[in-house]
Amino acid sequence: xxxxxxxxxxxxxxxxxxxxxxxxxxxxxxxxxxxxxxxxxxxxxxxxxxxxxxxxxxxxxxxxxxxxxxxxxxxxxxxxxxxxxxxxxxxxxxxxxxxxxxxxxxxxxxxxxxxxxxxxxxxxxxxxxxxxxxxxxxxxxxxxxxxxxxxxxxxxxxxxxxxxxxxxxxxxxxxxxxxxxxxxxxxxxxxxxxxxxxxxxxxxxxxxxxxxxxxxxxxxxxxxxxxxxxxxxxxxxxxxxxxxxxxxxxxxxxxxxxxxxxxxxxxxxxxxxxxxxxxxxxxxxxxxxxxxxxxxxxxxxxxxxxxxxxx
Amino acid sequence: xxxxxxxxxxxxxxxxxxxxxxxxxxxxxxxxxxxxxxxxxxxxxxxxxxxxxxxxxxxxxxxxxxxxxxxxxxxxxxxxxxxxxxxxxxxxxxxxxxxxxxxxxxxxxxxxxxxxxxxxxxxxxxxxxxxxxxxxxxxxxxxxxxxxxxxxxxxxxxxxxxxxxxxxxxxxxxxxxxxxxxxxxxxxxxxxxxxxxxxxxxxxxxxxxxxxxxxxxxxxxxxxxxxxxxxxxxxxxxxxxxxxxxxxxxxxxxxxxxxxxxxxxxxxxxxxxxxxxxxxxxxxxxxxxxxxxxxxxxxxxxxxxxxxxxxxxxxxxxxxxxxxxxxxxxxxxxxxxxxxxxxxxxxxxxxxxxxxxxxxxxxxxxxxxxxxxxxxxxxxxxxxxxxxxxxxxxxxxxxxxxxxxxxxxxxxxxxxxxxxxxxxxx
Numbered sequence: 001x002x003x004x005x006x007x008x009x010x011x012x013x014x015x016x017x018x019x020x021x022x023x024x025x026x027x028x029x030x031x032x033x034x035x036x037x038x039x040x041x042x043x044x045x046x047x048x049x050x051x052x053x054x055x056x057x058x059x060x061x062x063x064x065x066x067x068x069x070x071x072x073x074x075x076x077x078x079x080x081x082x083x084x085x086x087x088x089x090x091x092x093x094x095x096x097x098x099x100x101x102x103x104x105x106x107x108x109x110x111x112x113x114x115x116x117x118x119x120x121x122x123x124x125x126x127x128x129x130x131x132x133x134x135x136x137x138x139x140x141x142x143x144x145x146x147x148x149x150x151x152x153x154x155x156x157x158x159x160x161x162x163x164x165x166x167x168x169x170x171x172x173x174x175x176x177x178x179x180x181x182x183x184x185x186x187x188x189x190x191x192x193x194x195x196x197x198x199x200x201x202x203x204x205x206x207x208x209x210x211x212x213x214x215x216x217x218x219x220x221x222x223x224x225x226x227x228x229x230x231x232x233x234x235x236x237x238x239x240x241x242x243x244x245x246x247x248x249x250x251x252x253x254x255x256x257x258x259x260x261x262x263x264x265x266x267x268x269x270x271x272x273x274x275x276x277x278x279x280x281x282x283x284x285x286x287x288x289x290x291x292x293x294x295x296x297x298x299x300x301x302x303x304x305x306x307x308x309x310x311x
Numbered sequence: 312x313x314x315x316x317x318x319x320x321x322x323x324x325x326x327x328x329x330x331x332x333x334x335x336x337x338x339x340x341x342x343x344x345x346x347x348x349x350x351x352x353x354x355x356x357x358x359x360x361x362x363x364x365x366x367x368x369x370x371x372x373x374x375x376x377x378x379x380x381x382x383x384x385x386x387x388x389x390x391x392x393x394x395x396x397x398x399x400x401x402x403x404x405x406x407x408x409x410x411x412x413x414x415x416x417x418x419x420x421x422x423x424x425x426x427x428x429x430x431x432x433x434x435x436x437x438x439x440x441x442x443x444x445x446x447x448x449x450x451x452x453x454x455x456x457x458x459x460x461x462x463x464x465x466x467x468x469x470x471x472x473x474x475x476x477x478x479x480x481x482x483x484x485x486x487x488x489x490x491x492x493x494x495x496x497x498x499x500x501x502x503x504x505x506x507x508x509x510x511x512x513x514x515x516x517x518x519x520x521x522x523x524x525x526x527x528x529x530x531x532x533x534x535x536x537x538x539x540x541x542x543x544x545x546x547x548x549x550x551x552x553x554x555x556x557x558x559x560x561x562x563x564x565x566x567x568x569x570x571x572x573x574x575x576x577x578x579x580x581x582x583x584x585x586x587x588x589x590x591x592x593x594x595x596x597x598x599x600x601x602x603x604x605x606x607x608x609x610x611x612x613x614x615x616x617x618x619x620x621x622x623x624x625x626x627x628x629x630x631x632x633x634x635x636x637x638x639x640x641x642x643x644x645x646x647x648x649x650x651x652x653x654x655x656x657x658x659x660x661x662x663x664x665x666x667x668x669x670x671x672x673x674x675x676x677x678x679x680x681x682x683x684x685x686x687x688x689x690x691x692x693x694x695x696x697x698x699x700x701x702x703x704x705x706x707x708x709x710x711x712x713x714x715x716x717x718x719x720x721x722x723x724x725x726x727x728x729x730x731x732x733x734x735x736x737x
Contacts, residue, residue: 013511090628112629113513114583121582133631134513170513201507 004302008120008127011136012177020178024146026298027291033070034293043301044073047104051077052095053130054085055111059265060130060140063289064107067296073105095119105304108132126303134168140264141174143295145182147288148219151260156183161213163189163245164223164272165231166199171264172223176202187213190245193234210245214254221262222247222272238271245272252277260284313353314338314346315731320359320692324366325665326672326681335364337688340730344684359692362725363660366668366680367399367430367689370640371489372464372543372567372615375401375432377423378416379408384620384709386420387427389640391707392618394735396640397724399689400431400679401618402671405442406465412437412448417456429734430727431689433677438463438477438488444470447477454484459675462489464543465590467525469495475532482538487674489541492525492550493591502631504577504594512580514631517592519547526550530557530564539563541674544617546572546591548601555610565674567613568606570646571637573599575714585626585633586714589619606666607657613674614666616643620710638708642701642715644693648722652695660695692726699723 003018012020033041049068053061061077068075078098080086085094091110098106105126108116113133120127131137149155160179166172166188176199179186186204188195197206207213214220225241235241242248247261252274255261261273261283269275278285315337323330336343346354370393376384393401403420405411411420417434424432436453440446442463450461461481467490468474478488498521503509505516526542530553533540545551545566554566576595579587587593605611619636626633644667651658658666672680679689703716727735 090624092627110629112631114630117583118629132513136513167510168513173511173513196510198507198510202511 007303008116009138009299009303010116010120010127010129012138012141012174012181013136015181017181020142020145020181023142023295023298023302024149026302027142027146027294030297030301031291031294033297034290039070040072041070042072044068044071044304047073047304048102049073049075049105049107049300050098050103051075051107052098053078053109054080054091055109055131056080057109057131059289060109063292064128064130064296067293067300070293071297071301073300091115091118092122095123099123099125105300128299128303131170133170134173135170136174137170138174139292139296139299140171141178142299143288143292144175144221144262144264145178146291146295147262147284148260150291151284152218155179158184158218159187159216160184160219160221161187161189161217162221162223163210163247164225165194166190166223167194167196169223175221176204180204187217189213191235210251214251215256217259218256219260219262220247220255223264224266224268225272242271247273247277249274249277252280255282262288265289312339312347313731314343315355315357315688317357317359317364317690317692320362320364322364322682323661323664324682325661326366326669327683329682330661335682335690337690337731340688340732342682342684342686342688357692357726361694363693363695364682365664365691365693366682367691367727367729368397368644368667368724369400369402369671369677369680370398370615370618370643371402371613371671371675372569373401373403373618373640374406374620374636375403376620377407378419382622385427386423386432388707388709389618389620390428390430390432392638392640393430394727395707396642397644397691397693397727398430398640399691399727399729400433400677402433402435402459402675404464405435405437405462410437410442411435412440412442414449414452414456417453417458421457430729431679433459433675435460435462435464435489437461438468439473442466444468444473447473447480450481450484450486454486458486459677460487460489460541462491462543464489464491467491467493467495471528471532474528475535478532478536478538478540482536485676487539487541489543490525490529491543492522492529494521494524497521497524500631502588502592503580504592506577506595508577508580512583514580519549519594519598522547522591523549523553526553530554530562533564534562537563539565539674541613542566544569544572544591545602545605545611546594546598548598551601551605551610555605555608558610565613566605566611567615568602568611569615569617570639570643571714573602574646574650579714583630584714585628585630586637586712588630588633588635589617589637590635603655603657606651612666612670614643614647616640620708621712623711626712636712638706638710638713640708641706642713642718644724645699645701645720645722646715648695649720653721688728688731690728691724692728693723694725695722697721697723697725
């Protein structure tokens, strides 16, 4: 019996450890498809997937598009500028129109936290959250965990550091929920303004000195740091951020030999991560991208009603 | 002369410290002491056995939405909802379109009320023109037009100098200033209480300090100007502490409580349901406990709804884009009665009624909220033990944005009488 009963993938917060492991196992089975000469299985043949990206994204949208194509689904991409949202149509009405066009799966990226839940509650179509505001980015969390499990052979007992702008990061939230459920030890690292201690209530540790944890961690996941106008009050500038939290070469040298260096991309070379470190042997940043396709294939496949693996 | 006799009810009139089973007489729309000779034939009788006979309830914080937003509510529908909730008087907030910042708009609302309202409508005027927080509205002509208080509700005057001068100037007319306490630089684009749940949900937080700072500011201004400031919809625990200390020193400052702030917490937002989105936001258990203590010791002395109707299509959007506010007129009394009198036993029934009658009447200097001889015969009959379930589809309001659909409470108004005429009967 499949433990997967959901039509939507909205947040890792609501999934059980069993459900998360089941997606990861399904993704592992799908990973081989991308390595074949003929990169396609008929699992979602005849299904229509709409990539509905109200907030711009190239990487995640492309990953979902490739994942859907490898499952033989038909794919339509809609961006905010091309949609009727520009003409004042509400999210609900736009989504109902997509459903009226018989979309089977809607992959939503939106700047408003909670909008995938909003759609999932109102549509028969499957809704996959491709990132909602600062809330969650479940497929990113899953692909990060997938990569950790692949490299270390386990999640339970791993010590994972997540570094950077945790407060505004949907990637961090999905990682936290997934990792904590699977028994990892999670330490959040960053300035006090971006890593409030209230995060401890999610079952993680909080530190504000990256140098304290370098020798201990099995994974260091660096988040993209932004210093745009709206973040100015949170830290004084990129120079100070690099000196306090950047993964410089000398800091990287203190990591365990098998510590994974991860980043959800797009990376800022020389800011959160030194350029050479990003390209170094412990970096799995590009493998994360590859694994993203397998994880998204699994997510689409399971939500659209797949049970056994059509491989 | 038309007379009305309400028999055998438990008359509770907090303004006169009265609590006894007796008959209440009304003649020509006013409380009287019995029939004049020859009137008995024309007397209407209401049997109030087992019921409480209270001065008509007053809600000092209501958005009737007219002029300009009649797709949300109108004077007619809003006052019907008020009557159905047991209210004989409501105080209308000025954030209409246009804002109620001129005598002309006040006159329009009063005219509209004369035509369409089934309960008394008292108007507030804006503190600043267009609620922009920049230039004082013409308090003198607003006063002449009949406003009972000044407020920029929905917005908060950020400039302390403007607020100070507003309160100072309002004193000349004996007008209290009511303030929606929110510091914009601290709150930013916050849409829910800043705490564990805002961290979980990734929604911008609205910290307690955003309210507490303005409450503290208002205490200083009220003290400096010796003129009353009333802090609207208190939600944060620190505000209660500040008010308690100031009131003990005799500062003319007061605070009001809305039912949602003691009946619900920010955990209700877990599903991003915009029916739980209001400003100030739902907070934590510890805030509820602080507010309950404030009600128990008299720090917080007025109850109200902040009835804020919105059309369904306006609320049914992404959470951060949905307007703030919920309806409340038809559920507030029951929630307070159930929670404060029955469940938590924080207030006696007479004290609960005081917070809805004599206290608001005193703040706004209304000739209401009492059953004194000769007072307007605004009366609410209440069954404090009636158990009932709230159904939003039976609401008299034009809007349905309530988080309380399906909730069951003990206590309900069963008949609402304005100037001797029954305007609502269960």
